[in-house]
Structure formats: structure tokens, C-alpha cells
Amino acid sequence: MGVEAVLAVVLAISLLSLAVAFFLARQVLAADRGKPEMEAIAAAIREGAEAFLSRQYRTIGGLSVVAAAVIFGFYYLNRSVPNIAEMGRGTAVKVTLSFVVGALCSAIAGYIGMFVSIRANLRTAAAAMTSLNKALQIAIRGGAVSGLTVVSMSLLGVGGLFYLFGGAHDYEHVPLQIVGFGFGASFVALFAQLGGGIYTKAADVGADLVGKVEAGIPEDDPRNPAVIADLVGDNVGDCAGRGADLFESTAAENVGAMILGVALYPVFGMGGIVFPLLARAFGLIATIVGVFTVHCREDEDPMNALNRGYLVTTVIAMAGFAAAVFLLLRPAPDAGVEVHRGYLLFAGIIGILTAYAFVWITQYYTEYRYRPVRSIAEASKTGPATNIISGLAVGFECTGLPVLVISAALMGAYWCGKQALGDMTGAGLYGTAIATMGMLAPCAYILAMDTFGPITDNAGGIIEMSKQPEEIRHKTDRLDSVGNTTKALTKGYAIGSAALAAFLLFSAYLGEVTKITGLKMAVDLTRVPVFVGGLLGATLVFVFSALAIKAVGKAAQVVIAEVRRQFRENPGIMKGTAKPDYARCVDIVTAAALREMVVPGLLAVLTPVAVGFGFRFLSPYGQIGAESVAALLMVGTIAGILMATVMNNGGGAWDNAKKYIESGEFKVDGQVVGKRSEAHKAAVVGDTVGDPFKDTAGPSLHVLIKLLSTITLVLAPLFIR
């Protein structure tokens, strides 16, 4: 296949997917909207979410303009430096343009995902009044809008820029010029995930501490002034934030894989460069088929239906992946090497299996059927202290299995690459890149399952607040609990793919540096400045987590003060005679979350820049800036993978230990106990501690890892003298 033909197919599939997303969105919007009181609640959520997003985008927009100006300035002022002159004319404009397009696409992807989810919630609630299957389908199709949009926009962006900059002719420089796209995407994703994550947990903790604990009213009670803010939070944190997160995963990974393809140009020609685009496009088709197969019987566990769809998606994606391998990864006639393509396909399968393994491990550590969550519930019997100790122990412990899986996957894929390509430089690395692409093939479907979470959570909230009958509540509860599971799984998947993709991005970075300096790049930890770079990278992860957690605490304080004020100044609220001022709470959390997201965000962006330039100019260590930054990136990634796993799984385990105690299966001294028992109180403490872990710090760390890669990729030419 010629490169133009491949690009045409990729663009066609992307546009088709957008059309399908549009069709799904129309289908969801056309569905029944239920009773007027439900509509009123949904409208309040919608307004709050849109108000937050528009203010957040204004802040992020301002920061992005500054970042774009800085990038342009750096490249333009250094345009005569050989590193950059080498990249061709107009590089400054092209890199900056890529950044802006990446940032814009990321923002649009986040917005579209949320646009649908804050409308699908009401339709899901309404559908649940007649049929579980209908509700399930509306929720997953609403989620699919997000999934399909995110992935096809990332393809359109990367493919489009590649075409626009003339990549088919200037294959060597164009991938380096579009690294800005990945950076733009991660820049927006970092702030979107941080801001959304802080918002959602500040509202949640604030609503719970004053509502449930002080005033003694149940969750989602309409008398709680912060309840709408809480429901808004699910959308801005999970939809908009995670949408931006996975947009940048796919974008950064596409760019990284293309750069690696450039290194293998002598072998595969253009085929190796456009391969990632085609493999991803086939994944979109797989997702479309998978989503349409989702349906369940009224008495069935909806999780089974989603799992069936996942299986269908995976099988088709694998077939597409195999087709892409055999179509594009053929050695050029004059390359004079033999390529064993079966091994490349096998590397892809390793990626897919890794995704499955992560999903399974996440379930093991976060579901109450298994030992870890039960051990936390047991420890709750002796109070909050033992609950916390045991939850932290589970969190730290649960890094072991995922790391063994990642290690095995990396080594296995590396081996496959060597088998496929022989002793060629970069052969093993290319194997790991293929595995990453395999893991990300069903990405759109995973994202659909993720967005399913806030849609069903909101549907439950709408049913509860509008006081619908018990049996309907029961249906939305079932969907909601499936949503909790899918959200946890997605996080496992996101961290697994970030870990694999990291290696791809390292390689791209190192390849770029090698291209510039002409020297083989090593990241040798035995050199003191390089070791210090690594030490700083790991520390960045720890301090960033601390700041993210503290931000939630500070923003929650503001919510608590406001809810207390409303209860105090308007006694009618608690009696149910006056409506609380929901909008003011939404406003206040918005302002607080946006204020608090800036410091951790800037820390993440500025640390690699400071290390790169600092070490570049420090006299005795000339030319070592790039290497120290690489160590920062790599050791930071290791620490980030571990810490994110601790946060995500620890938080999930605490949450479900509480749910286990509420489930009616938990016994103390042979007696079943539940809510209001001492053990439950202890478990609530653990759940509250876990909230900022799993919904703010953890997901933000995924983005941080990839941001480190993309920012270093963009600035690499400037770290070298």
C-alpha cells in the first residue's frame, strides 16, 4: 500500500468514526427524558458542568497561549543553532502550530465527551424506568461518543499534520515537528485532569463531611447545597479529565511510534511510519462493532454485557492489527534484511494480553470478592487506624503484580522485536513499540466503558434526588456499581498503557537526541548529574502527589464553609421548605479547584525544563542536560507508575471495603453488621482518605508521566549545546 493510500484510509475511517459518534449522540439525545423533576435536576448538573468547563478552558487557554509563545520563542531565537536549523525551515511555526492544534483537539475531545455525558445521564435515568437493557445501551453509547471522538480526533490531528507538513516527502523531519501535538495534548490534559479531579473530590468530601457526618442526611439528598456540585464533579473529573488523558495517550503514542518508524525507515520505508495510524484506525472499527453488540437481559449482570462487547472489540482489533502488520511492515525490496512478521504480531498480542492482565489485577485488588479488600474490612473492626494501615499496606503491596506483568511484557516484546528484526539497532525497542500499539488498539472501547461510569452515577443521583420508586433506584444502582468497576478498570488500563508507552516515548526522545548530536545516547545512572536527574524525577512524583492531595483538602474547606453557612443562614433548607443555593456551591468549587490546580500543574511542567536548562548551563557538565532530563523522565516514570498504582488501587480498595461492610455479608462476632456500625464508621474514614488518591492524584499522575515525555521531546533540541 502506498503511503497516500494509507493516509486516505486512515482519514476515511476517522471521519466515519466521527460520523458514527454523531449518530450515536443524536440517538442518545432523541431518547425519552423522563419526568420534569428529573429534567430540572439534570439541567442543574448540565449548567454547573458547562460553567466549570468554560471557566477551566479560559484558564487553561491562557496558560496554553503562554506556553505556545515560549515554545515559539525558544525555537525561533535558536533557529540558527545547528540542532534546530537541521530540522528544516519554518520549524518554529510548525512546532508551535502542532502544540496549538494538540491543545485545541484535547480540549474539544474533553468537551464533546462531557457534552454527551451530561445529557446521557438523564436519558439513562429515564430509560431505567422501563428497561435495564435500554438504560445500559444509552449509557454505553453515550460513552462511545466520547471514546470514538477522542481516538478519531487524535488520528485526524496526527495524520492531518503529517500530511499538511508534507510528511510523505520529508519523513525525517516532520515527525519531529509534530511532537508539539503530543505536548499540547498533555499540557491541556494535565490541567483538565487536575482541575476536574480537584473539583470532583472537593465537592464530594465537602458534601459528605457536612451533609452525611454533621447534618446526618443521606448521600444525594436534595437538601444538601453541595449535592449538585458533587454530581457535576463526576462529569468534569471523569469525562472531561479522563477524555483529555486518553486523548493525549493516543496522540503521544502515535507520534512516538511514528518517530520510531523513522528510525526504521531503511527497513520498512514509509510503511513503518504510518503503521501506527492504520493499526489505530482498525481499532476504531473494532470499537464501533463492539459497542453495537452490547445488550443484556433484564436479569443479567450488566457487567457481562460490557465484557462481551470488550471481547468482540479485542478480537476484531487483533485481526485489524494483524492485517496492518502484514500490509505495512514488509521490508523494502532493497533493505536486504529478513523480517519475521509473525513475531511482530506476537508482540502486539503481548500488548493485548497485558491489557487483560491489568484489568484482572485491578479487579483482584479492588473488588470485595477477594482477599485484599476483605482484609481492609476486617481491619476496620479495630477502628479507623487499623483500617488506614491495612489500606496503605494493600496499596503499597499491589504494585508488585502489575510491575511483574509490565516487566514480562517489556522483556517479551523486546525479545519478539529481536527475533523479528535480528541484531539491527532498535530491533528490541520496536518490539516494545508494537506491544504498546497492541495494548492501545481497543482504547476507544475502554474509554466508552470509562465514560459509562459518570453517566450511570449521575443517572442514579437523578433518580434518587427526584425520589423515584425503589425498584427503579435498584436498577440504576446496579448500573452504578458496574460503572464503579469500569472506572477502576480503566484506570488500571491507563496506567498499564502509560507504562508501556513510556518506553516508546523514551526511545523517541533518545532517537531525536541521537539525530541531533550524532552520538549514541545512553542514560548512564553512574554519572552523578544523571543520577541526580533521576532522583529529582522520582521526587517530582512524590511532591506532585502531595500538592494534588493538599489541593483537594484546601478546596474542600471552602465547600464546607459554604454549606455550613447556607444551613446556618437559611434554616428552611433542612426543614425542606426552602431550596438551597446549588449554583453558589458550584461556583465556589469551580473557583477553588481552578485556583488550586495551577501550582501542581506548573511544578510538573517547569521541573523538567529547569533540570534540562540548569544542567545544560552548569559549566563542568556540558552536553549532559539531555541525559539528565532523560533520567528524570525515566526514573520519574517508574516512580509515577508505582505511585499511581498505589493511589488508584488503594483508593478503590478502601471504597469497596466500605461497600463490603454495607453489603450485608460482613460479620462481627458472627453477627451481620452494616451501616452505622463502628466498623462502618472506620471504613468511611478510609473511603474518604482514598477519594483524593483515586480520583485526583492517581489519574493526574498518568498524565504527568506522559507530559514528562512529551515536554522533553519538544524541548530536546534546546537541552543540547
Added chain:
Amino acid sequence: MGVEAVLAVVLAISLLSLAVAFFLARQVLAADRGKPEMEAIAAAIREGAEAFLSRQYRTIGGLSVVAAAVIFGFYYLNRSVPNIAEMGRGTAVKVTLSFVVGALCSAIAGYIGMFVSIRANLRTAAAAMTSLNKALQIAIRGGAVSGLTVVSMSLLGVGGLFYLFGGAHDYEHVPLQIVGFGFGASFVALFAQLGGGIYTKAADVGADLVGKVEAGIPEDDPRNPAVIADLVGDNVGDCAGRGADLFESTAAENVGAMILGVALYPVFGMGGIVFPLLARAFGLIATIVGVFTVHCREDEDPMNALNRGYLVTTVIAMAGFAAAVFLLLRPAPDAGVEVHRGYLLFAGIIGILTAYAFVWITQYYTEYRYRPVRSIAEASKTGPATNIISGLAVGFECTGLPVLVISAALMGAYWCGKQALGDMTGAGLYGTAIATMGMLAPCAYILAMDTFGPITDNAGGIIEMSKQPEEIRHKTDRLDSVGNTTKALTKGYAIGSAALAAFLLFSAYLGEVTKITGLKMAVDLTRVPVFVGGLLGATLVFVFSALAIKAVGKAAQVVIAEVRRQFRENPGIMKGTAKPDYARCVDIVTAAALREMVVPGLLAVLTPVAVGFGFRFLSPYGQIGAESVAALLMVGTIAGILMATVMNNGGGAWDNAKKYIESGEFKVDGQVVGKRSEAHKAAVVGDTVGDPFKDTAGPSLHVLIKLLSTITLVLAPLFIR
């Protein structure tokens, strides 16, 4: 100075220090032992501690015999492999002998420290009945016995083996043969610290949860059956454990520095190899002088007195260090290089300053005069969940400053090395080695301050349990609170020196590998197997922490069950008419702690071995075992430094947030509150969570870091094909 003369001076100073330690011990033992009821309590503590130690040593002894046999077997079976044959005849015996001597010395050092502290506690209590100064002096002199013994035994061990194996003639091979000494020391230290740490916190948590929370009796109440076990725990965890920990720090660092000296033999001749021994010996003299200057007025803060002694020690140690630099670090006449010794001295000063910086940072994060602890106390107002969130945030955040200090110290010392030695290979590294030696120069005094902690803690317990008058209790309380501070400072110092020493040990390991293979060794993270090694190293730290924390929980459950049983079966205990069965509690914690220490200990020992051999034999990665293990070691060290800082400082901050609320300075809504307030209850939860952090996992991580270095040093020849 000739090498024999230096060795003679070193041995003489070591023996002198042992004599001083003996004299101090006799002085302490001869002091007044107070009232018979106090003696009875002290006797119970003594018996419990000795029973624990003897059983622990039996377990560790068994493990050590196995380890020694394995080491001997490895070396003997591979004796004809070039790597090992190269090291000279009798290497298997010499390495194994070094291991055994190191293990023995470590055990003896721990035992002697504890022997004195479990006797000094009673004498300190008795002295407090007449004079604060006398009590202070007994406690610090009791601590000095431990400090002097530990450091002089490590000197005697390393110097003696060096002499015995003929190091003056075979300088190239002997340091490689005595690496076993460091490994033996860390092997014992790991289990001693783990077992002691689990014991002390299991007893503490168990005694508190049943005594304070369930039965509502105060701390150190004689009716609590676990109270003696709790007091025993302070000795076995802090004295014996920390003694073994710092013994191995100094031993490993001595060996590492000597190996680095071998690399610089062409420059400094034998002077460079024996330099670490002489510098350390001068540090002993400084400590002796420092300890004898400690005295305080009755109305003075005893901490000031200890700080004055520290200052005296530091100044003298610096002078000795300078003398050692100018005596021994002279270029050999035929070396043909110029050495700027002023820069080497300056590197040593950087080390001393680093020690000061760590002490200051630890105070900032753990004392309630400062913002971090106050923020945790503030967060306690809204309950245990916010207390925990804010404590964890402080813990993660407080990694930032220490890492910046370490980074600056490493870079600064590296620069000094380059300035002193020019562009010679290893010049920068030697600078960092000198800095490490500078930091460890006042080590014996620091250790004396550390052991001061459990002595005064026990003295307080004895006064309380034997119901002495309020004013005496007040004096021991003041000493106890100083002891808490010194314990926290020592941990900061230990982690800082571990971080600096790590680089020294890396270099020794790499130097050894280079010597064997003849290739320059790099640890290049861009190679997949090397990156995987690093990933596994960081994960080891996380999983090890989880296991250590869980071990405390499990052992505490056993204590809780036993205390409950005694209360239930013998109602006379609570009425005060019957004596509880203290010994049974002691027995039970002993058995549980020893059982629980095995799994995390073995994990730590076996992981580097498994990675080294696994990667050695994995076919496509021949010869990369050593490099992957080096990555495991380095990235594991980075993660270990960070995690230990989180655990130590987070735990200390939680502890002092509780103390702040008890202090009478803490206000809620303008009202002073204290014990029994809601905020205090929340703070108690945080304190309990922090206990296994700061006294089990944190200190064990210090040892883990150094164990990784020494085990890889010993096994290096076996990781290379």
C-alpha cells in the same frame, strides 16, 4: 605516614574507644539504682529484652549460617571462573570469613548497646530523683557506650581483616575480599531492625488499642499486661536495631571507600586506601570529647546541652578530617598529577553541612513549632480522615527539601573532586566519597544521641509505673521529649548518610565489575532489561514497605488477643488486686515478631539475587545481569530514600500533631482543647498509623538500601558471564 603506622594508629584509637566505652559502662552501672519497686520494673524490662534478643539472634544466626554456606558454595564452585580466580587463592574462605565476622560484629554491637541501655534506664530514673544534669549525663553516657562500640568495632573489623588478609601487600584484591564484612553486617542489621521494629510497634499498638482505647487506662499503667512488652520494644527496636543499622552504615561505607581508594592507587598509593579508617578514627576521638562535655543547668533545656556536645564533636571531627586529608591524600611522587587537597577538604565539609541540613529539615517537618505539624493538627478538627490526608500530604511533600540538599551535595562534592583531581577517571566520584566520609565523621556521637532516646523513654516509664512524685515525673518527661527529638534527628541523619553512601557503594560495585570484565561499566536505562531492573528495584521498596507494615498489624493482633484474654480470665487485674502476666505478653510478641520478620527480610535478600542470576542466564541478554542489578540497586535506592523519608517524617509529624493538641496551645473556635477532645481522638488515629511507618518500615528501609549495595558487591563476580 606508612600504611603500617596508619593501621597501628587506627587500631590504637579503636581499642582506646572500646576502653572508654567500658569505662562509661562501668560508671553508668555503678550509679544509684533507686527504689526497689523501680528495680523490679527495670528487671522485667531487662529480662524481656534479653529474652527477645537471644531468641532473635538464634533465628538470625540460623539464617546467617545458611547465607554463609551459600556464599561459600557460590565462590568455591566458581573458583576456576576467571572473575573469581583473578581475586586470588582462598577467596571463597576469605569472603565467607568476612561475612561471618561482619555478622558477628553487628550482632555484638547491637547487643552491647542494648546491654547498657536496659541498665542505664533505671539509673537515669534514679538520678532524675535528685538532679536533671545527672540523669542527662547517665543517659548520654549510656548512649555513648553504644556509639563508641559500634564505630570502633566496625573499624577493628575492617582494619583487622585488611591487615589479616595482607592488604598492605595485596591492596588490589583484599578490599574485594572483605566486601563480605559489609554484607554480613547488613544481613544481620536488616533482620535486627525488622524484628525489633515489628516487636516495638506491635507491642505499642496492642497495648494502646486494648489498654487506652478499650479499657480506658492511661499509657504505662501497670495494670496493662502489655506494658512491659511496650517498654522492652523501645530497647530492641531503637537500641539493638539502630545499633546494627549504623554499624553496617559505617562498615559498608568503610569498605566502599577503601575499594574506591584502590581505584585511585596510582595517585595516592596506600594513603588513599587507608584514609577512610584514619578519618573515622579521628571521629571517635571527637565523640569521646563531645560526650564528656555534655552537662546542663537544672533549668535549662537538655536539648541545648546535647547540641553543644554535637557542636564540639563536629569541630574536632573536622579538624581530624583535615589532618587525615593532608597526611594521607598526597600524590605519590611518581604519580605525575597535581592534587588540590583544599577541594577534598571542602568536599568533606559539604558532607558535614549536609548532616546539619538534614537535622534541620527533619525538625522543620516533625516539630510542632512549624507549619507542617500544625497543618495536621488543624486538619484533625474535621476528623480522622482529614488528619490522615493531611499527614500523608506532609509525608509526600517532605521529600522535596532533602532531595534538593542531597542533589546539591552530590553535585557540589562531584565538582570538588574534579577540581581536586582534574580530569582523571573517577575524580568526581571520589569527591562524593569524601563528602560521605565527612558526613559520617561524627557518627558515634549521633548514635549516642539516638540511644539516649529509649533510655530516657524507659526511665519515664519506670518512674510512671512505680508511681513516683509528680516533680520527678516532670523531669523525666523533659528528658523523654528530648529523646523523641534526638530519635527523629538520627533517622534524618541515617537516611541522609545512606543516600550519600549509596553513591559510594555504587561506585565500588561498578569498579569491581569493571575490574573483572575490563570494560567500562555503564548503567544505561535505555536498554530494556536495565530499565526493567530499575523498575523492579523501586517496586521492591514499595512491596517491602507493605510487608513490614502488615507484619506489625499481624503481630499486634496477637498481642490484642492476649491482653483481652488476661483481662477476661483474671478480673483482678483491672481492680489492681492481681498482677498481670507480663512475661507471657513479652513471649508472645517475641514469637510473633520473629515469625513476621522472615518474609520481608528474605524478599529483600532474594530479589537482587534473583534479578542478577535471572538476567544473567536469560539467553538474549548475556552479560547484562550485572548492569540490570546495578539499575535495581540505584533506582531502588532512589525509591528507598524517598519512601523512608515519607515514613520517618510522616510518622513523626503525626506523633507531634497529637502532642501539639495535648500541649495546651491548641485552640478550636478560640477555646483551648486537649486530650479527650474530638480533634485529639482524630490525632490519635494519625499517631497510630504513623507508628509502623516511623519505627518499622522507615528504619528498615535504611538498612534495605545498604543491603542492596552490599549484597550486589559480594555477588558481583557471579552476575557476569
